[in-house]
Amino acid sequence: MSWIEYKTRTGSILCDRERTLECLYVGDYGKENNIKADFLGLHDKIESVQHRPVDLTDKMVVTISTQKGCSMACKFCDCPSVPFAGNCSRSEMFDMTLEAIQRSGVSETKRFNLHFARMGEPTFNWDVLQFAMNDLRLLVAHQIRADTIHPVISTMMPKANTRLMDFLENWCWIKNHSYDGEAGLQLSINTLCEFDRNEMFNGRSLSLMDISTLSWMLPKPVGRKYTLNFAVTGASDLDPDKMDIYFDKKKFIIKITPIHATRAATDNGFEIVKDYDVYERFEKPLVNHGWDVIVFAPSAEEDADRITCGNAILKSGDDQMITGGDATKTLSELKADLAAIDANIARGEQAKTGGLHAAATD
Numbered sequence: 001m002s003w004i005e006y007k008t009r010t011g012s013i014l015c016d017r018e019r020t021l022e023c024l025y026v027g028d029y030g031k032e033n034n035i036k037a038d039f040l041g042l043h044d045k046i047e048s049v050q051h052r053p054v055d056l057t058d059k060m061v062v063t064i065s066t067q068k069g070c071s072m073a074c075k076f077c078d079c080p081s082v083p084f085a086g087n088c089s090r091s092e093m094f095d096m097t098l099e100a101i102q103r104s105g106v107s108e109t110k111r112f113n114l115h116f117a118r119m120g121e122p123t124f125n126w127d128v129l130q131f132a133m134n135d136l137r138l139l140v141a142h143q144i145r146a147d148t149i150h151p152v153i154s155t156m157m158p159k160a161n162t163r164l165m166d167f168l169e170n171w172c173w174i175k176n177h178s179y180d181g182e183a184g185l186q187l188s189i190n191t192l193c194e195f196d197r198n199e200m201f202n203g204r205s206l207s208l209m210d211i212s213t214l215s216w217m218l219p220k221p222v223g224r225k226y227t228l229n230f231a232v233t234g235a236s237d238l239d240p241d242k243m244d245i246y247f248d249k250k251k252f253i254i255k256i257t258p259i260h261a262t263r264a265a266t267d268n269g270f271e272i273v274k275d276y277d278v279y280e281r282f283e284k285p286l287v288n289h290g291w292d293v294i295v296f297a298p299s300a301e302e303d304a305d306r307i308t309c310g311n312a313i314l315k316s317g318d319d320q321m322i323t324g325g326d327a328t329k330t331l332s333e334l335k336a337d338l339a340a341i342d343a344n345i346a347r348g349e350q351a352k353t354g355g356l357h358a359a360a361t362d
């Protein structure tokens with residue numbers, strides 16, 4: 001077992017090249033800094049999201065892979081460029097979570113989020129259900145004092161998964177009953193234009209009509225509603241009349257985010273929305289139609305550090321490139337860079353160095 005840790009400005013990305021595993025832990029800027037959601041009382045327009053020090057004892061997000069690479073080939077995502085090697089086992093998901101917690105050095109946090117969202121489409125891996133149901137809470141309780149443990153599944157609703165509804169029903173039972181509502185389910189929709197969706201998801205996601213049919217069959221959520229995720233470009237279709245036909249606003253909230261600046265998204269010419277007025281243009285009509293809407297935007301640093309969804313650095317040689325041209329530096333030089341960044345952050349200054357920094361190997 002050999003983990004490589006890439007220090008980012010809000011946490012670390014961890015890779016085990018031998019086993020094709022990749023996960024990360026990060027802190028969060030706080031919802032008043034990167035979220036607008038009228039229904040949660042967060043009314044301030046997001047003008048820009050500034051990098052600032054994060055506090056892992058307040059909230060810690062661990063994101064793990066459910067597969068090694070991904071066979072779904074979404075055009076905005078880097079995961080398909082990692083040679084596909086099947087599902088992560090239950091014990092590998094355990095290892096990723098354990099490694100992330102231990103590397104964080106944190107002994108307590110108010111909120112521990114576990115996102116099944118690094119590499120892979122989680123609904124193909126039934127060990128995800130076993131892990132969330134039987135392992136996660138015990139593992140966290142052994143390692144860290146967490147007031148809340150909140151696992152989240154994100155799915156692009158793959159056409160090829162003949163047991164998709166089965167999986168979703170099981171996950172909803174875990175969310176609604178095993179976790180008493182304290183868990184999440186996100187469906188990646190991105191746009192209500194069928195043609196553009198097919199392009200983005202390479203024809204591998206179900207049609208909107210099929211997703212709609214399945215969504216009406218999901219049980220009523222306990223606690224938080226389920227989420228319809230829209231990673232948008234300026235040209236996305238979020239027409240509220242269509243939204244009302246496809247989805248039930250009593251069951252779902254809408255989350256609007258940018259498509260993240262992955263290599264694939266950039267190479268395939270997706271617009272990375274930087275103009276925050278675009279979000280407002282989508283948000284207002286939906287709110288006027290009675291939808292609960294969250295607008296979430298990352299900072300430029302989070303995108304550059306490749307912690308956001310759709311990134312994977314395990315692609316052959318990519319982990320060398322992400323040192324931002326510093327691949328020729330020795331480990332001690334990289335550690336010195338890292339210490340300088342940490343010192344800057346400790347002084348409350350914005351770290352100026354771009355890219356990621358290899359912190360240690362073992």
Ligand code: SF4
Pocket residue numbers: 070071072073074077078079080118119120121156310
């Ligand atoms: S977005 Fe998810 S399902 Fe699509 S290629 Fe990436 S990891 Fe796979």
